[in-house]
Amino acid sequence: MIVVRFENPALREQAVSLWHEAFGDSEDYIRFFHGTHSSCYCLMLTESDELVSALYLIDGELCSQQGYYLFAAATFKKFRGKGYMAKLLKKAESYAKQNGKSFIALVPAEPTLFDYYSRFGYKTAFYACKQPVGTRFDADGVNVFCWSAGHTEYIHKEQEKYGTRLYEADGMLFSVYDGGFIKTPADKSDTYRYGMLLSLDERTQSFTQLNSYIGLTLE
DSSP, X not given: OEEESOSSHHHXXXXXXXXXXXXXXXXHHHHHHHHHOSSEEEEEEEETTEEEXXXXXXXXXXXXXXXXXXXXXXXXXXXXXXXXXXXXXXXXXXXXXXTTOOEEEEOOSSTTHHHHHHTTTOEEEEEXXXXXXXXXXXXXXXXXXXXXHHHHHHHHHHXXXXXXXXXXXXXXXXXXXXXTEEEEEOOSOGXXXXXXXXXXXXXXXXXXXXXXXXXXXXX
């Protein structure tokens, strides 16, 4: 059975355990995210009321088209290798279409996952490179993925609670990581491939040919 959002406290706690197992974030942070983010949807695959896999979707926009950003997709270790995530990714696709979305964007957690997501129709569409905070860059001609107001609001709440560093330049908001680096727009190149996009209708079929960029992520 696939469940959208949390329908009972037990599933919420299982989702916390899954996120912690897969990505190593503290349970305090994960519970803060669940309780604070106002515009995030969680899709879960369960077997006999036990959580198997989960992923999250956040509203966003690219070139005036509405879509989702997909992240924190994970399956409990004991259930991996059985095709559960494939089922959940297909559900995410149908869920997005049902909600009038034109695309789903994501940032693979590691390079090997580019090949994995390509099996489901995702194509490289976002390019970025690592630069020190304060680096000048030219964003002209770059199509920027715009986050929902709810996500931007959450990021500032996270900054207030956990002291995460943010950097703003030219109207763009960046996460600061590794002691003082940000990811900035880069030319289309395998060296700089950063994120992927699944087109859901004819309006976004050409988006993978654009030079696009996701400015702020949850990393």
